[in-house]
Amino acid sequence: MVTITINKKQYEASEGKTILEVCREIGIEIPTLCHDDRLEPHAACRLCVVEIEGRRNLMTACSTKVEQSMVIETHSEKVIKSRRDILDLMITNHPLDCLTCKKSGDCGLQNYCYEYGIAEGSFSGTRKDYPIDDSNHFYISDQNKCILCGKCVRVCSELQETNAIGLSDRGFITKVAAPFDEGLINSKCVSCGNCVSVCPVGALEPKSKERFRLWETRKVRTTCSYCGVGCQMELLVKDQKVVGVEPAKGPSNNGLLCVKGKFAYSFVNHHDRLKTPLIKRNGKFEEATWEEAYKLITDKIIETKEEHGSDALAGLTSARCTNEENYLFQKLFRAAIGTNNIDHCARL
Numbered sequence: 004m005v006t007i008t009i010n011k012k013q014y015e016a017s018e019g020k021t022i023l024e025v026c027r028e029i030g031i032e033i034p035t036l037c038h039d040d041r042l043e044p045h046a047a048c049r050l051c052v053v054e055i056e057g058r059r060n061l062m063t064a065c066s067t068k069v070e071q072s073m074v075i076e077t078h079s080e081k082v083i084k085s086r087r088d089i090l091d092l093m094i095t096n097h098p099l100d101c102l103t104c105k106k107s108g109d110c111g112l113q114n115y116c117y118e119y120g121i122a123e124g125s126f127s128g129t130r131k132d133y134p135i136d137d138s139n140h141f142y143i144s145d146q147n148k149c150i151l152c153g154k155c156v157r158v159c160s161e162l163q164e165t166n167a168i169g170l171s172d173r174g175f176i177t178k179v180a181a182p183f184d185e186g187l188i189n190s191k192c193v194s195c196g197n198c199v200s201v202c203p204v205g206a207l208e209p210k211s212k213e214r215f216r217l218w219e220t221r222k223v224r225t226t227c228s229y230c231g232v233g234c235q236m237e238l239l240v241k242d243q244k245v246v247g248v249e250p251a252k253g254p255s256n257n258g259l260l261c262v263k264g265k266f267a268y269s270f271v272n273h274h275d276r277l278k279t280p281l282i283k284r285n286g287k288f289e290e291a292t293w294e295e296a297y298k299l300i301t302d303k304i305i306e307t308k309e310e311h312g313s314d315a316l317a318g319l320t321s322a323r324c325t326n327e328e329n330y331l332f333q334k335l336f337r338a339a340i341g342t343n344n345i346d347h348c349a350r351l
């Protein structure tokens with residue numbers, strides 16, 4: 004442990020931790036647009052700068068480790084001015100179309116501009132003018148909105164390990180692109196959308212047709228039902244309709260999803276989906292209550308078992324259930340009903 008001073012108060016901190024980590028632990032909010040706990044520190048956006056006694060320059064909190072007797076100021080006049088200058092530079096070269104931008108209300112740049120009182124850029128000069136890459140089936144890339152935080156590139160290489168995109172060119176014309184700038188559709192992108200999930204601004208956006216603001220939605224934590232990995236996710240629900248999916252951190256997915264979990268949710272709202280059980284009466288399916296359905300199933304199971312024995316029964320379960328649900332289903336058949344006639348439709 005080391006003893007440090009932050010904003011004139013003394014703290015004990017674990018050696019090896021960064022200033023950002025320590026500040027978060029003790030509840031001091033430091034802005035950042037490029038940091039993600041799962042990724043190597045990048046120090047690209049420079050918003051997390053802090054003042055350290057004895058250092059000539061402001062230091063980035065995300066990449067500077069605490070040291071014995073360090074004296075740190077996280078919100079000094081010099082720090083605030085630097086953050087304001089950075090935001091000013093960012094929005095000078097940013098389309099201020101917040102009224103129609105899908106990301107409005109969930110945009111890191113918008114939030115920090117509000118917090119630091121930056122309404123418009125005070126610089127003039129050349130502005131970015133890139134065509135939008137909408138070649139991917141699931142998301143668009145609008146590099147005019149990119150703030151070059153590098154999160155998409157790093158999540159694709161460090162976590163997803165696909166390496167489909169990179170920062171191409173240098174200086175003012177740097178942008179995120181697929182190799183040889185031939186469009187996302189011609190890259191090895193697997194459309195997992197993890198880059199979309201981490202983008203702090205509206206540069207990478209799902210192509211979904213749903214129109215919503217984040218504050219109009221409620222988040223429902225659930226498990227992806229597409230395969231046995233059991234990724235954790237949060238459904239964005241507006242007016243009882245799923246309008247989007249965000250990855251959540253779980254033991255098997257570390258905040259990542261694949262293309263199915265991230266983008267293939269429209270079946271949930273599909274009008275063909277059954278919403279109540281159906282019971283066949285006189286050759287025709289009729290809507291029934293769950294109580295009626297369970298009673299019918301139980302009666303039939305008991306009747307069949309008594310007449311023909313347990314092995315006259317079989318259970319077929321679904322790839323749309325979680326591992327845990329499938330586990331319970333086989334338990335029901337093996338332990339309670341007493342047969343090993345249990346199978347699954349996918350066997351992935």
Ligand code: SF4
Pocket residue numbers: 155158159163165166167168191192193194195196197198199
């Ligand atoms: S969608 Fe996935 S694979 Fe494609 S660029 Fe983004 S992170 Fe990489």
Ligand code: SF4
Pocket residue numbers: 148149150151152153154155156179198201202203204206207
């Ligand atoms: S596209 Fe988004 S995530 Fe990628 S570098 Fe630009 S702002 Fe960052």
Ligand code: SF4
Pocket residue numbers: 227228229230231232233234256259260261262263264265
């Ligand atoms: S997001 Fe993809 S990998 Fe994860 S559980 Fe769903 S289908 Fe499986």
